[in-house]
Amino acid sequence: MKRVTAICAVVAVALLASVNAHAVNVGNIVVKRGVADTVYKAKHLVVGMADPGAEFKVNGNNVKAYKTGTWGIELQLQPGDNAIKIEDAAGSTSFNVFYSTTPKAVKRDLAKEAAEAEKLKFYPANLMVVTKKYAYLNYGAGTDRLGGAKINYLPEGIKMYADAENENLYRVRLSQNRYAYIPKSQVEVAGKWAPESDFMQSNVVLSESSSVYNAGDFDRVSIGVEDKRPYIVKEYNDPHRIVVDLYGVQCNSNWLTHKGGLKSVDHIDVESIDSDVTRITVYLKTKSSWGFTMDYKGGSLNLDIKHVPDQLYLKNLTIGIDAGHGGPESNGAVGLSGLKEKDMTLAMAIALKNILEKQGAKVVLSRDSDVGMTIRERQDKFIENKVDIVLSIHCNAGGGPLSSLGTSTYYRYNVYKPLAENILGYLTNMDGVNSFGMVGNFNFSLSAITDFPCVLVETLFISSLKEEEMLADPAFRQNMMENVAKGLSDYVKECRIAEGQAKK
Ligand SMILES: [Zn+2]
Structure with a gap:
């Protein structure tokens, strides 16, 4: 029974939510999930803990525990009472599960609740809202696990007016014809604002002369704008360009100075795509993307586009490695054996650091111990240390303990797809x-930052018994990180060739 005390501490993990809490024991075999009185599905998963590698029988089927001590089996139930018998050399025990073919009464209509939460309420008068630091615009009023579909971040101090709200978001008007949504937590309400009947009259400012120059590590596109206005920015391939749509800004830029010595920017187009929307298209000389930063300063919107590093070899780059989760507040997902995502991501981040450092790269870890960090703190640390590329390491969860769904990589912007592809x-x-x-347009906030290329690696599913066993093995983790490093190295080489720094 020595294992039972060790296991009880982890009973309340996500995997076991909605499952009965009482365990069934046979010697050292513990049933953690599948001991339900009444179930409504014929397929019944029985999952538990035993001594690592232990062999026993469940309803006559041979079961072997993984090295982590977890075990599981799927049983097919018959309507009515089903005896589940667990036996090993130490003895046997059985319990009953009742399979009811009458559908379970639905207590809550979750779809209806979600629709209610997303329904807009309109204000009699508009609110003036002002963005805080790290605010971001959403396309719509929907939400998911990671928040609604994000458009992009905005600098602080941008005024917009909100004409409606739902539970979590304001609907804000960007221009005559364009609305977006913004989380309530990301703006200050600065009072009521009743724009005059003519929206254009009361809201629109003019764009002024602009310039682009080499500012050292980046080319700066400085767009004159009378007042801070929201924008939507996107980077595209073929041709490689960054497109900024400035809302509530009437095109009045008659003067666009291109200074000499530009490394990132080839040329810029300014056009009006609506009476109060100005589009700035920055065509780039480079094939690869190393991130850009946007902010308002002194009557200008500055778009700082990072130069391609000279001599594109790993040994000349600074790689940011983010160990997902951390600290007492964020274990991440927890496997049935009690293996925590935050410990695995840290171990893998350190392994990857050692591999990359051996190849001469400089490495910055978001965390090197079990501490909690917000996404913002991770972002700030990477920006401060001027990292060239960020890899974020996580473990996945979902799909059931007996499935083995595998590995995946995630990116937000298409320009970083080749990096995700190489690693995968x-x-x-x-x-x-x-x-x-591979998942694109990924809504995770570290990937949504434009300051550096970022790919997230969901190594394996810690919720899968088989994959949890793999993750628990230090040699496997080392091997996995060596493969991540190979993918990164290939990507850097591809960039080197694309930028004409090396032959194919
Ligand atoms: Zn995670």
């Missing part, structure tokens, strides 16, 4: 590693 290619070549796939 190596990871899915590893023995026993399935491919969950």
